[in-house]
Amino acid sequence: MKVVKIEGLTKRFGDLVAVDNVKLEIESGEIYGLLGPNGAGKSTMINIMCGLIPMNKGSVSILGYSIEKQNKDAKKNIGIVPQDIAIYEDLTAYENVKFFASLYGLRGSLLRERVYEALEFVGLKENAKSFPSKFSGGMKRRLNIACAIAHRPKLIIMDEPTVGIDPQSRNHILQSVKKLNSMGCTVVYTSHYMEEVEEICSRISIIDHGKIIAEGTKEELKSIITDTNTVLITVNSISTVKEEELKKIKGVKSVEFDEDLVKVNSIKEINNLDKIILYFTENGISIRNIESTTPDLETVFLTLTGRKLRD
Amino acid sequence: MKNALVIALNILKVTFRKKSGILIYILVPVACVLVSAAMYSNVASKPLYIGVVDKDNTELSRELITSVEKNKKFIVKIIDEDEVNNMVTSNRIDCSLIIPKGYEHDVLNKELKEIQIKSIKGEDITLWIQNYLNLYIRNIMDISNASNGDREVFNKIYSGYKSDNLKLEVKELEDFSVGKGIVSQSIGFFVMFIMIGATTTASLIVSEKRNRTYYRICSAPVSDKIYLLGNVFANFIIVFIQIILVIIVITRVLKINTFLPFHQLMVILVCFGLVSIGFGLLLVSFSDSTSQVNNLGNLIITPSCMLSGCFWPISFMPEIMRKFANFLPQKWTLEAIEKLQMGYKIEDIRYHIIVILSFALTFFMIAAFNFNRRRDTKNFV
Ligand SMILES: Nc1ncnc2c1ncn2[C@@H]1O[C@H](COP(=O)(O)OP(=O)(O)OP(=O)(O)O)[C@@H](O)[C@H]1O
Numbered sequence: 282m283k284v285v286k287i288e289g290l291t292k293r294f295g296d297l298v299a300v301d302n303v304k305l306e307i308e309s310g311e312i313y314g315l316l317g318p319n320g321a322g323k324s325t326m327i328n329i330m331c332g333l334i335p336m337n338k339g340s341v342s343i344l345g346y347s348i349e350k351q352n353k354d355a356k357k358n359i360g361i362v363p364q365d366i367a368i369y370e371d372l373t374a375y376e377n378v379k380f381f382a383s384l385y386g387l388r389g390s391l392l393r394e395r396v397y398e399a400l401e402f403v404g405l406k407e408n409a410k411s412f413p414s415k416f417s418g419g420m421k422r423r424l425n426i427a428c429a430i431a432h433r434p435k436l437i438i439m440d441e442p443t444v445g446i447d448p449q450s451r452n453h454i455l456q457s458v459k460k461l462n463s464m465g466c467t468v469v470y471t472s473h474y475m476e477e478v479e480e481i482c483s484r485i486s487i488i489d490h491g492k493i494i495a496e497g498t499k500e501e502l503k504s505i506i507t508d509t510n511t512v513l514i515t516v517n518s519i520s521t522v523k524e525e526e527l528k529k530i531k532g533v534k535s536v537e538f539d540e541d542l543v544k545v546n547s548i549k550e551i552n553n554l555d556k557i558i559l560y561f562t563e564n565g566i567s568i569r570n571i572e573s574t575t576p577d578l579e580t581v582f583l584t585l586t587g588r589k590l591r592d
Numbered sequence: 593m594k595n596a597l598v599i600a601l602n603i604l605k606v607t608f609r610k611k612s613g614i615l616i617y618i619l620v621p622v623a624c625v626l627v628s629a630a631m632y633s634n635v636a637s638k639p640l641y642i643g644v645v646d647k648d649n650t651e652l653s654r655e656l657i658t659s660v661e662k663n664k665k666f667i668v669k670i671i672d673e674d675e676v677n678n679m680v681t682s683n684r685i686d687c688s689l690i691i692p693k694g695y696e697h698d699v700l701n702k703e704l705k706e707i708q709i710k711s712i713k714g715e716d717i718t719l720w721i722q723n724y725l726n727l728y729i730r731n732i733m734d735i736s737n738a739s740n741g742d743r744e745v746f747n748k749i750y751s752g753y754k755s756d757n758l759k760l761e762v763k764e765l766e767d768f769s770v771g772k773g774i775v776s777q778s779i780g781f782f783v784m785f786i787m788i789g790a791t792t793t794a795s796l797i798v799s800e801k802r803n804r805t806y807y808r809i810c811s812a813p814v815s816d817k818i819y820l821l822g823n824v825f826a827n828f829i830i831v832f833i834q835i836i837l838v839i840i841v842i843t844r845v846l847k848i849n850t851f852l853p854f855h856q857l858m859v860i861l862v863c864f865g866l867v868s869i870g871f872g873l874l875l876v877s878f879s880d881s882t883s884q885v886n887n888l889g890n891l892i893i894t895p896s897c898m899l900s901g902c903f904w905p906i907s908f909m910p911e912i913m914r915k916f917a918n919f920l921p922q923k924w925t926l927e928a929i930e931k932l933q934m935g936y937k938i939e940d941i942r943y944h945i946i947v948i949l950s951f952a953l954t955f956f957m958i959a960a961f962n963f964n965r966r967r968d969t970k971n972f973v
């Protein structure tokens with residue numbers, strides 16, 4: 282059973298094509314990652330999947346229900362964790378979850394049970410009676426998640442659920458995504474944090490300018506660029522390293538900078554390590570460390586688009 | 593449908609969780625109306641100057657004048673007919689009362705038609721004295737009927753009526769005459785405040801859009817229309833409370849007579865409350881921020897209330913504007929209330945009620961349509 286089936290999906294805002302002829306299929310039990318830089322069209326895709334905004338072309342079905350024609354049946358099965366925290370500051374954590382869960386037809390003792398279950402799941406059971414205005418950013422994010430899962434949806438869509446929070450809360454959230462998945466939920470997870478997607482997703486789509494430019498498991502995606510060889514060079518004065526100069530070296534495809542680290546991606550067949558080292562020594566830049574690695578998704582993205590995921 | 597109730601209850605909960613909610617949505621609107629009502633009733637305690645032209649000059653016509661004079665609210669000046677216009681326009685009298693020739697004869701022969709009252713201050717003033725006269729004439733006609741044309745019998749009953757019943761009647765009449773025009777103007781203010789109140793509550797939706805919970809509600813199996821309906825319910829309850837509170841305080845605490853039964857006033861104002869809610873939602877469907885809703889509201893509410901006679905009698909306005917006022921729900925509301933005050937039955941104003949409810953329905957439909965159309969531009973991301 283396909284949990285999500287998207288075909289030929291196109292969405293325009295005026296002249297801007299935010300989602301461009303996207304085809305996507307997600308199987309039951311997957312954690313599916315949507316990876317893309319700011320403005321790639323991730324949230325727009327999600328808004329359409331939840332039936333919040335109309336599409337210009339194409340079709341979306343959730344568990345076989347068309348989001349346009351069988352809107353209610355489709356929506357019942359979805360739990361959404363919006364990118365922007367969507368909770369009432371004037372209601373307690375418990376009341377927040379209860380209100381949203383009751384929109385799915387839950388009533389009475391079952392409702393109460395599910396609300397506590399959801400709060401416990403995100404680790405907020407002790408704070409059930411407190412108001413979110415007293416919560417930390419991470420706690421609000423977790424409440425945001427609790428509001429989406431109390432009705433036990435089959436599909437949970439999370440739009441950047443870890444933006445702007447401390448590592449501990451983030452870890453908690455990642456663990457709970459895995460746990461939800463092991464309980465049988467299919468998860469769609471968007472992010473522009475490479476590491477998160479690598480850690481939890483079974484399959485990943487890389488999105489740029491509204492198009493899916495690559496799709497597959499981590500391994501499949503990385504194999505796109507197995508012809509790439511990455512050299513990591515730690516230097517003393519990174520400001521003197523010129524990207525254009527390095528790119529002139531035969532075989533170099535792209536260069537990244539990260540603090541005092543220079544990442545040089547080259548075509549595997551061409552052995553240019555000596556030339557790269559020569560560039561540094563000739564320009565009087567002293568090398569502190571040098572190592573060679575396998576590429577990560579960041580490199581995949583860079584290779585495919587020529588841009589970095591985050592600036 | 594159940595979800596509409598769930599949403600309505602949630603809106604009320606969020607609104608009244610804070611003390612300021614009660615202040616903004618209940619106390620302030622109610623206080624504003626009451627202040628204006630109290631202000632106008634003070635004006636009312638000023639006596640009314642009535643120029644009386646007695647063309648009949650008989651025993652009974654003089655009796656009529658005496659009975660008007662007895663009322664502390666009225667000061668009578670006997671004038672000539674050709675003075676009337678001059679006195680009224682120069683404001684030396686508030687209105688004129690012309691007792692037609694043959695008044696006594698008509699009374700005794702049970703043929704009395706109406707007695708003319710003239711004023712430029714609008715119906716409010718004439719209504720006041722008209723009410724008084726109607727009651728008097730109703731009684732005197734009853735006496736006339738009972739005496740069946742026999743002058744002697746008539747005199748006997750009439751003197752009895754004067755001495756025995758007068759106290760009772762005077763009391764009734766006095767109560768009756770306290771601040772008539774007054775209330776009509778306060779109701780104009782009330783109508784305006786109902787509108788303002790409804791736009792304030794409707795703007796709750798905008799703030800909901802802003803804090804994103806709207807996004808979450810719409811991603812649940814809840815359609816735009818159900819969401820809107822939930823808002824209508826919540827708004828309705830708030831407006832309903834406002835209306836009840838105002839009516840209770842006006843009639844029970846300030847003891848201002850509204851000249852129509854509680855439930856009739858309630859029916860009309862609640863119908864108008866629906867119009868106001870529709871209007872508020874309409875504004876919201878066109879706006880992206882609370883301040884935009886309020887600005888649009890101010891731009892429309894005050895002028896339309898002026899045109900429809902909330903602040904002064906509509907008869908003061910030029911013909912063309914009065915025609916235009918037909919397109920304003922406030923005009924129909926005020927007119928309906930006025931008719932009820934004049935003693936019409938609620939069945940007689942069903943046409944008005946239909947018009948008022950049609951306004952509400954139209955506003956709701958445009959708002960729903962507009963919400964749907966603007967789904968795209970709602971800033972979800
Ligand atoms: N309601 C709207 N009206 C006009 N343009 C919009 C609207 N919503 C989104 N866009 C545009 O569509 C493009 C895709 O936006 P979207 O929010 O889907 O990106 P995203 O991948 O979620 O980015 P981010 O990582 O910043 O959340 C952006 O260029 C955005 O400006």
Ligand SMILES: [Mg+2]
Pocket residue numbers: 323324325364440973
């Ligand atoms: Mg986004």
